[in-house]
Amino acid sequence: METLAETIWFSEKRKELMFLLLEGAKTSEEIETKMGVSWRSMMLPVKELKEMDLLVFEDTKYKLSTIGRLVTENAKPVSDIMNILDKNTDYWASRDLQAIPRKFCRRLGELGDFSLIEPELKDMFELPESYVASISRSSHIMSVLSFFHPSYLSMFSDMASKGIEISVLLTESVWQRIKEDFQEQKGRLENIDNAHVFVYQHGSIPPGIVVTDVFLLLSIFNKQGRYDHRDILSFDESALQWGKDLFLHYVEGSMKVI
Structure with missing residues (x-):
């Protein structure tokens, strides 16, 4: 007889069905549609999950049992992060994640179906086209910057002046550079109510994070x-929430300067 771990991990259909039912109870027709398979092909996985007391059938719908939900809620984050690491193993193996708190590293699976942006040498110091196109559709922007990029400063000032909510978190060195060499742009931000600038005071932060209501751009x-x-770009809702939570975490260790 299979163990609970084997029941989940040794069958892709069983695993995907359990992850699907985390959303709530489903009819056989809904399971067919969501998983893109015939019900006939799902009959055996359903039977096996019921025999392991992981699945129950009530009022024409299938749902996770108490044990099934407990197991699946713990298994899904593991599956998600494995998918993330498998997608770009070389990239992740070369990253230093120390600037990202452990509790957020455990949630890396929430980055979802991301793209890895690697600009050509001639475009190395230009903002990614996909980023510029996406940010223009955003209604609010939260950004973490540990390096100075004048294009970001001008862009954020312009967008804030158009009524877009802007929150930027900087390192002390970047803030000093702005105060010394970009007083005009600093003055513009100071005169806009919907622009907020924070200076991080506790340890290191990633080179860059931009999270809006449309996308997440992450630099490590x-x-x-x-x-x-080499930047990560994701449009998944879970990635946007991850980025927002991480930004707010850094804000807690920051001083508001604008």
């Missing part, structure tokens, strides 16, 4: 402590 230092312009 490599193991040599350098930003190599």
